[in-house]
Amino acid sequence: MQESIFNIQNEENFTRVALEVFRHQFKNNKVYRSFCDLLYVHPSDVTKVEQIPFLPIQFFKIKKVLSSLDEVKETFTSSGTTGSIASKHFVTDIKFYKESYLKAFAHFYGDIEDYVVLALLPNYLERNGSSLVFMVDDLIVKSKNPESGFYLNNIDELANKLISLDKKGQKILLIGVSFALLDLIEKHQFNLNNTIVMETGGMKGRRKELIRNELHQLLQEGFKVDEIHSEYGMTELLSQAYSKGKGVFETPSWMRILTRDTEDALSILPTGKAGGINVIDLANYNSCSFIATQDLGKVHQNKSFEIIGRFDNSDIRGCNLMVL
Template sequence: MENWSTVIFSAERPFEEKVQQIFEYQVENNLVYRRFCEALAPDILNSGGKDISRIPLLPVKAFKDAEITAKPDEQPDRLFKSSGTSEMQRSIHRVHEARIYEQSLVEGFKAFYNLDQCVIWAYTPGYADNPHSSLIYMLQKLIDQDESGKSRFLPLANPLESSAIEEVEREGKQLILFGAAFGLLDLVELGAVRLPSNAIVIETGGMKTHRREMSRRELHRRLARGFGLDGSRIHSEYGMAELLSQAYAIGGNWFRTVPWMKVSIRNPEDPSETVPPNNEGLIGVIDLANVHSCPFLLTGDTGVMDERGRFEVRGRWNPKDLRGCNFLIDED
């Protein structure tokens, strides 16, 4: 049996080599993805994915329409579902080898932050309230890394306590506050509490609700002012139920990925085509941690990429039908 953790997280093996091996595994075992490739780019099956820019990207909508798995005969360790009400059709991500996700989220976070020296507060519902949320699962695992016991989920609709903040400072720890965009704004409105100057606020998206909508730039400005922080202390996390890795924007709008994740910007009219830097398109992702579901995904988000390989998220795209979607489901 292949040790996929070793393949995915190896620093010695080139990314392209790992992609090729996982692509071959997917084509052999993932019926939905194989059909998609056969319909969209049958020649890529013979090449074995050697040119990773030509590997077809499966629209994330497929997670709503079909069982996306390379292990159809095995029960998953975890089921993650996209946000929404019970009446909505939600994406379902079947996660085999949950330890791969845990390694991805912990090592990914450590690539950007000093996890051993921080206290994490999460202003979201707790894991018990939403066990199918990949974000809340991630936050719980990060909180579990803190042996001091000071990392925790915060009670919703309660203002921050100055005494608790002072206690974190006395321990010499850095405070990292996680939350959805408008949840953090609600927290600011509950009461003016200044965070330590070295604190970091990480917003996890959710830029639009029934109440209000604003740009990420304006959101960060309000959060910085509300928490008494320099604007560089407001960061962003990019992830979704269909991905097992995250990207982070460290003070600004430009996201960087972990080494086992690669982003490209695709032409919405022909997603097989990568657009040049500084041109807007659909965000495509290769996430090797998705080894048992599908690592090759086309998101519903628009974005741009700069010459340094960083990407910016511009918003949601509302397509009618992405090319190739009609081949996703077996009609037999």
């Protein structure tokens, strides 16, 4: 199945594999099956992806969302806010995750060995179970460059290395959380020509939340780069979408974004209409590939998408099935 998922070539191909994954998860995932049963949806009635039920993402906080009886090899957890319940993504086959992020990175950015990877992810490094740290750690290893590495509180050392390597013409991926990247440009001046600056979102209570345009403008000016790249991922997904600028994200071929009506969670909106973000992530073969997130966004005609906000926690309509 792994081969089918990661070698999707066209829309027809995607639909066929997605329906196959849906049937597998309906049969093998007790939580998802109960959810589908409550909606009176059976695979025999589903002929297109828009008819597949999307499991509210909150189920990852309260249930063990698994489509496999194999032993759990990794458990990824969300950071969450103080006092909130963390999401848990139980992974029985880590090969799905590795193939997903390595293939996606190669597709969007080329050979990882061309880059020095500098990671500024302090709040993720300070806890266990981060899927982002797992991915970036592997990218650092796969870069095969001794200059690659994580930075926690040593941002002066990072700044010096970044300036020095960029001047030498070395391609660099600087990946960091928003607040840490802002800390970096407040302390140091940059004029980068060979560096991709990629923010992974999140102030995590360390700073005032900024809208994307404000944040990107500050970072563009601070690093003297034309565009700020972004990564869209989450604990509950084993795939990432990437933006090379202006907050417009593209997905790898095994991932799709749909939008749902904010008043009727079971209604999928036409392309171009803003609504709740539903994600199809076929790399989630052993958990659940069809997830209704708490993000708000819009999908464009070419399947790229934008994130325009989040639901208020009290505002997730259509989730009264959470009593499962």
